Amino acid sequence: MSSLCKHGRNKEAREVFDSMSAKGQKPDVISYSILLHAYANEGMMDDAMLIFKEMTHKEVKPNVVTYSTVIAVFCRMGQLDCAMNIFSQMINHGIPPNEAVYHCLIQAFCCQGDLVKGKELISEMIDKGMRPNNVFFGSIIKGLCRKGRAMDAQDIFDFIIRIGLHPNVIMFSSLIHGYCLVSKMDEAMKILHAMKSAGLQPNVVVYGTLVNGYCKTGRIDNALSLFHEMSLKGVKPTNLVYKVILGELLLAGRVVVAKEKFNEMVGSGILVSAATYNTFLSGLCTNDCSEEAIMLFKKTHAGNVKIDIRTLDIMIAEMFKTRRTEEAKDLFASISVIGLIPSVETYHIMMTYLIKEGMLDDADTVFSTMQKTGCPLNSRLLNYVVRVLLERGEIVRAGNYLSKIDEKNFTVEASSIELLISFFSKETCRKRVELLPASISFLWKLATIDTSHVSLYPPETLVLFVMNHDGYATVSS
DNA sequence: ATAGGGTTAG
Numbered sequence: 045m046s047s048l049c050k051h052g053r054n055k056e057a058r059e060v061f062d063s064m065s066a067k068g069q070k071p072d073v074i075s076y077s078i079l080l081h082a083y084a085n086e087g088m089m090d091d092a093m094l095i096f097k098e099m100t101h102k103e104v105k106p107n108v109v110t111y112s113t114v115i116a117v118f119c120r121m122g123q124l125d126c127a128m129n130i131f132s133q134m135i136n137h138g139i140p141p142n143e144a145v146y147h148c149l150i151q152a153f154c155c156q157g158d159l160v161k162g163k164e165l166i167s168e169m170i171d172k173g174m175r176p177n178n179v180f181f182g183s184i185i186k187g188l189c190r191k192g193r194a195m196d197a198q199d200i201f202d203f204i205i206r207i208g209l210h211p212n213v214i215m216f217s218s219l220i221h222g223y224c225l226v227s228k229m230d231e232a233m234k235i236l237h238a239m240k241s242a243g244l245q246p247n248v249v250v251y252g253t254l255v256n257g258y259c260k261t262g263r264i265d266n267a268l269s270l271f272h273e274m275s276l277k278g279v280k281p282t283n284l285v286y287k288v289i290l291g292e293l294l295l296a297g298r299v300v301v302a303k304e305k306f307n308e309m310v311g312s313g314i315l316v317s318a319a320t321y322n323t324f325l326s327g328l329c330t331n332d333c334s335e336e337a338i339m340l341f342k343k344t345h346a347g348n349v350k351i352d353i354r355t356l357d358i359m360i361a362e363m364f365k366t367r368r369t370e371e372a373k374d375l376f377a378s379i380s381v382i383g384l385i386p387s388v389e390t391y392h393i394m395m396t397y398l399i400k401e402g403m404l405d406d407a408d409t410v411f412s413t414m415q416k417t418g419c420p421l422n423s424r425l426l427n428y429v430v431r432v433l434l435e436r437g438e439i440v441r442a443g444n445y446l447s448k449i450d451e452k453n454f455t456v457e458a459s460s461i462e463l464l465i466s467f468f469s470k471e472t473c474r475k476r477v478e479l480l481p482a483s484i485s486f487l488w489k490l491a492t493i494d495t496s497h498v499s500l501y502p503p504e505t506l507v508l509f510v511m512n513h514d515g516y517a518t519v520s521s
Numbered sequence: 522a523t524a525g526g527g528t529t530a531g
């Protein structure tokens with residue numbers, strides 16, 4: 045039964061359980077507890093409670109594990125009063141609660157109830173001779189911090205120091221993270237100092253948390269100085285810390301420093317993830333350093349720098365933007381050679397730029413390749429393609445992609461409709477409306493009626509056309 | 522069989 049439950053096969057476990065009863069065997073406390081726990085784990089709280097009730101009927105005495113599981117069930121459902129009832133019940137039945145039971149309750153009271161009651165229970169368990177450890181408190185502090193309750197986490201933190209425990213690096217970093225989450229960077233820094241005073245050496249997670257916190261609050265120079273302090277202390281920044289700081293530097297337009305940091309990272313020999321590399325490359329591009337990005341990309345293929353499909357997306361787009369159409373096409377062609385798979389985004393970039401370059405047949409070829417490879421089509425791509433085609437006056441091709449939208453039951457986005465309307469409002473283009481697929485061509489009349497928010501078309505079929513505020517057009521009759 | 526630590530994710 046135990047192994048069945050472990051593999052999520054609760055139904056079979058239940059069958060084993062039932063067959064035991066059928067054979068006249070009386071399931072023991074452990075069997076009941078296993079089943080109870082399995083149900084609780086799957087969120088089937090009602091079934092779990094039925095098992096618990098069944099035990100009392102069959103006169104199987106719940107033990108500490110059974111109670112603990114039931115208490116956990118109530119705590120998870122946020123029914124703390126019920127949890128406390130079970131807690132009293134077990135004490136009345138002469139079963140002393142253990143650490144697991146206290147942990148459940150304390151965690152629940154601290155994170156979703158009364159902090160004072162939580163602390164009361166902590167004192168109670170200490171009085172009973174149990175020594176809650178750092179792991180135990182760590183999860184409570186994390187739970188509070190996750191909810192943005194850094195001050196309450198601090199309260200518990202101070203409390204455990206008062207009762208003579210020594211928080212470790214992990215607990216300090218949890219609390220620091222808690223303050224970072226609510227943008228209280230000064231408080232977070234106080235904790236860093238407290239940590240140093242306690243004789244603990246901040247590690248890369250602590251520094252990384254703070255660097256990230258400073259970045260997210262726009263205090264990039266503070267982030268940089270911590271970054272510096274970290275290196276001085278011999279704490280090696282990880283790829284992720286670099287990613288955070290590079291992203292932020294480039295967002296702030298600090299290209300020179302970003303380049304320094306990038307070179308430093310590559311030079312240090314750590315593995316540079318594709319995500320970090322992409323952050324750097326796209327940051328360069330948004331800071332008008334496309335040429336540099338392209339040069340870098342061409343030389344950094346090997347070594348400790350990883351690439352992924354997103355890297356190629358960025359570079360293909362950049363090559364188009366810098367009029368390197370052939371190189372863009374070559375790069376696209378090389379994707380499968382490198383062993384990567386183009387994403388919808390890749391196809392999106394290829395098609396829209398090819399159309400903008402007037403290479404319409406190439407764009408169609410890319411589209412059919414996409415269909416052949418089974419890459420899932422999305423509405424955004426089709427709408428985008430329709431718009432760039434319309435902008436070039438390519439009605440027939442736009443019509444083809446509009447039919448695809450229809451076929452797939454996607455929505456024609458409001459901006460696509462707007463473009464259709466403004467295109468066909470031009471006297472010279474009006475007649476070309478018949479080049480559109482029938483399902484779409486009705487739109488041209490809209491242009492002559494009303495292009496604002498609500499229009500009625502055509503009067504004889506009463507079709508209501510509404511431009512939603514979320515940017516989608518809906519047509520209903 | 523019960524509770525059960527940390528930072529950044531296009």
